Every structure is written in C-alpha cells, then in structure tokens.
Amino acid sequence: MNLKVLISRFIISLFISGAAFSARALCVSTYEANLREGPGPKYKVTWTVSKYTPLIAISSKNGWIEVEDQDGKKHWLYGQNATDRYNCLSIKPWTAKLREQGSNTAPLADIRQVDKYTPFKRLDRIEEWYQVEAPWGGEYWVHESTIWRPLKVSTISY
Numbered sequence: 001m002n003l004k005v006l007i008s009r010f011i012i013s014l015f016i017s018g019a020a021f022s023a024r025a026l027c028v029s030t031y032e033a034n035l036r037e038g039p040g041p042k043y044k045v046t047w048t049v050s051k052y053t054p055l056i057a058i059s060s061k062n063g064w065i066e067v068e069d070q071d072g073k074k075h076w077l078y079g080q081n082a083t084d085r086y087n088c089l090s091i092k093p094w095t096a097k098l099r100e101q102g103s104n105t106a107p108l109a110d111i112r113q114v115d116k117y118t119p120f121k122r123l124d125r126i127e128e129w130y131q132v133e134a135p136w137g138g139e140y141w142v143h144e145s146t147i148w149r150p151l152k153v154s155t156i157s158y
Contacts, residue, residue: 025150026067027088027121028053028081031135035075039064046075051135052119054088056150070117070148087122089130089142089149091115096146102129109140122149 031051036043039061047069055067055077064076070090094116098109111134120132120142128144 023068024057024084025087026055026057026065026077026082026084027086028055028077028119029083030081033077033081035067035069035077036064037076039066039076041078043076046073050119052088052090052121052133053117054090054119054148054150055082057082070150087149089120089122089132089147091118091142091146092148093146096142098140098142099129100141102126102131102141104143106141109138111138111140 028049028051033049033053034045035047035049037046053069055069055075058066058068058074060066060079063079065079065082066074067077067082068074070092091114095113096118097113098111099106100109101107118134120130120134120140122130123133123139124131129141130144130147131139131141133139
C-alpha cells in the first residue's frame with residue numbers, strides 16, 4: 001500500500017470518528033443578543049452583547065451555537081442571532097483610539113476612544129489599519145494592535 005493511500009485512509013478515519021474539528025468565526029447580527037450557559041432560553045444569561053460582536057463557533061445543538069468569546073469563555077448563542085457573511089472584530093485593550101484615516105498622524109474621530117469589547121464590522125484593511133463600522137453606524141479606523149478578531153481554526157486530535 002502506498003503512502004498516499006495510507007495517509008488518506010488515516011485522515012478519513014479521523015473525520016468519521018469525529019476526532020477532527022473545525023471552528024469558524026461568527027458575528028452577532030442582531031442589535032443585541034444574549035449569550036447563555038446552555039443551549040436554550042431557560043439557561044442563565046452570561047452576557048448580553050451588541051451587534052458585530054465577534055465570536056468563535058465551537059459546536060451546535062438544536063439551533064444554538066456554542067461560542068467562545070475573546071477572553072476564551074464559552075457561551076451559547078441562538079443561531080438566528082449570528083452570521084458568517086461578514087467579518088467582525090472587537091477592542092482588546094481597555095481603550096483604543098479611533099481615527100478618521102488609517103494613520104497614527106490622522107485626526108482622531110468624532111468619537112475619540114472606545115472601551116474594551118466594543119464591536120465593529122470590518123470594512124477594509126490597509127497595512128496595519130482596519131476600517132470599521134460601529135453598531136451605531138459610524139465609520140472609523142483602528143490599529144491592528146488594539147483589536148481581537150476570531151480566525152478560522154482547524155485542529156485534528158487523536
């Protein structure tokens with residue numbers, strides 16, 4: 001048996017056994033959404049988040065998605081409150097400056113600064129700057145050193 005066939009069979013067996021896992025980035029798509037301790041409306045609310053809050057989807061059950069937030073905490077989100085049609089990010093330090101353009105020398109925006117966890121929809125990226133849209137509709141630029149964005153993660157364990 002050649003090496004390619006052997007490797008192919010091994011990878012297929014991992015997928016069949018459920019040992020393979022793929023997480024995906026999600027954004028909250030509604031004005032507000034409740035994150036819960038379990039997959040259902042009777043579970044305790046752990047956090048109420050705003051539109052564009054980025055999360056990592058881990059698993060799903062009965063229309064609910066198990067998600068991980070930027071601090072690594074796990075919650076459950078009702079599936080109809082999430083989308084993967086666009087990319088989102090949030091502020092990771094305690095505060096971050098918003099700029100009118102993507103430059104350290106650009107003027108500060110009308111809202112000069114935002115707090116940790118403030119979510120945004122990603123519109124564009126130029127070098128180390130992200131152009132973003134806030135849930136309230138404003139467009140700004142933030143430096144990459146101040147943001148958290150979920151990435152698609154694939155792992156194989158056995």
